[in-house]
Amino acid sequence: MTVQRNLGSTIRRGAAWAAMAGLVATPGLAQQVPAPTIQAVPLAPPVQVVPFPVLSAAQAATLGQMIADAGYAHGLRHDADRPVIPQNNDALVRAALDFARAVHSGRLDISDFQQDWGLRPAPYDPLPGFADAVKRDRIAAWIRALPPPYAGYDTLQKGLARYRAIEADGGWSSVPAGPDLTIGATGARVAALRKRLAVEDDAVSEGTKFDADLLAAVKRAQGRYGLNPTGVVSTQTLGALNVPAADRVRQIMANMERWRWLPQELPAKRIQVNIADARLAVFEGDAPIASMKAVTGRPGNETPMLQSKIHSIVLNPPWNVPTSIATKELWPKGAAYLARNNYKVIGTGANKRLQQQPGPRSALGLYKFDFDNPYAVYLHDTPSQSTFASFSRLASHGCVRLEKPAALAQLLLRNDPAWQPEQIQAALAAGKTLRVPLQEQDKVSVYLLYWTAFANRDGVVSFRADPYGWDKTLAAKIENRSAITAVAAR
Incomplete structure (x- = not known):
């Protein structure tokens, strides 16, 4: 559509210029400007619009599954609601190309970038590779090759699945504020601490006593959150533990997007x-x-x-x-x-x-x-x-x-x-x-x-604070742009 609009604009400009040169009879203009004797310059040939490939039923089903799952699996949207899958061939291709650009080189439009986000993804046109994949019936391989080819991205994707599951299961309850907790402490706040840590650390058991095992678990958590591993649960540690699971999901989404800019x-x-x-x-x-x-x-x-x-x-x-x-x-x-x-x-x-x-x-x-x-x-x-x-x-x-x-x-x-x-x-x-x-x-x-979330091979994610507030801003821009492009692709 863009090519056609630009082409129409070019033809209109060319016609206007030709009219002014006396090459086209325009009502009211020929009487005012006599035709000069100049050599006519032919208009440029029209731009050839490359048609979308025609999908087989099996290929259409594969792409429909990608569109349904990819946005969620690659952090292009937060909610689990599946998008509407286009049934028209060209609309389905447009949706597939949109997802390919997002997964390969980022969801954001150039207008979405802040001034101090100086990284910019390289331009990427998925159509040639997609057309070749359709021709050779290798769409599944084309889809697998779209994401950034880095272990850092792959492990974050595993972490995203893990934290989405935690959020879907209700997330975690906050540990109430109070005096610092350390070895020897007992009571309901220690029980809440154990319950909170156990969501991310399978080695933590229930109980009401702050013992040596819990001390080690607190130090592990502090290490994952980039805090001083003292084993003392003070205000800073409570703050990291009490970030909602939904915010952690969005934090992972933002960091996956930054990988796509490389x-x-x-x-x-x-x-x-x-x-x-x-x-x-x-x-x-x-x-x-x-x-x-x-x-x-x-x-x-x-x-x-x-x-x-x-x-x-x-x-x-x-x-x-x-x-x-x-x-x-x-x-x-x-x-x-x-x-x-x-x-x-x-x-x-x-x-x-x-x-x-x-x-x-x-x-x-x-x-x-x-x-x-x-x-x-x-x-x-x-x-x-x-x-x-x-x-x-x-x-x-x-x-x-x-x-x-x-x-x-x-x-x-x-x-x-x-x-x-x-x-x-x-x-x-x-x-x-x-x-x-x-x-x-x-x-x-x-x-x-700006890495505030990174994972090991098992999908265990380490988080850092978001001191500039860039994670929340970026996650919101990702979801907003996904909504805009979903409507445009139909």
Whole structure:
């Protein structure tokens, strides 16, 4: 339909232009504009609309089953209500192609993306592959090949089925608020805690006593929720346990959608930062070869999701302070504070800005890892090491602070004979700012991702808090877009 509308528009524009050129007799216009003697330019041939393939009865049944099940199994809708299956051939094909796009490269339309959701799925046209599958009668194989080819997606799909079953069975009851629970506690709240934990942990039994077995179960739960595994059930642990099962389902839905935004093949050499978990991992192939804690953006200063490539490392970097930070946080502290912390005022008047000079007090520390992006964020060192001891490490203005930047720099420069550890240390000791370009083969892809739900091979899901509120927003957008496309496909 879009092609036909565009084609009609093109023909109308062409006719109008031809009329103005005197090539077409238009009432009232020929008398006003005499026909000039020019060479006529032929109109472009009409766009050929590729017809949809005609399905056999068996193929139509297979696609109908996919449409009925895929949206639920792949987290494209929350409710279990099955969609209406079109009976008309072309309507059924349109519905199948819509589901294929959603499962392969994401449910969202480009207009649904927030500015700081910098990941975008590659364009995907399912029609050629679908038409070939119909021709060769391999629709089932085509359907199996649609989802992202990653174990992380597959395990989340298993987790989705598990948490959907929990929700369908009534979910879980909240553990009442009260004093901290720890070993030795007894009573109704301990019984409620046991009942709640048992929904996700088969090893937990009923009872009213907080014993060593329950202590171990609480620590396991705290580990799954990214909390400090103290074994003490305090406010933070209660908050994680009391998130409704329906919200956990939507959280998994949101994370499955983010998997669909990734390319079909990730670079073998890459760095991944989980923004929500505040951790960095270095990959070579499918396995991480190094990892470290990170500090990511606090709510209000969100670290964006993005994909880029690290092209250089700055040693002894200065910090060009963003105007917003300088205005809100630094100028009010006065000249003495700025001088004491090695800030330099550059420019005058409205163009005045702050730059913190390199040194041990620099907010960027000794290393800065640069990659192109529209958000002006990067990975960097920090003199504030105490934050890495915390389990909650969302504290930056949006950039990613690293626990072990020296190790990462040495890893990225290991193949450059001019920048071995001794040369790096000598340059740092000299105190001058130096930009070290990575050799072409050593430039490494970097992904800043927002994973708040991930599962192991058994479908046991670990959750993280949704500090930016992106999960609820994304899940709502998925369901809204599914509803819109379901109507449009009929």
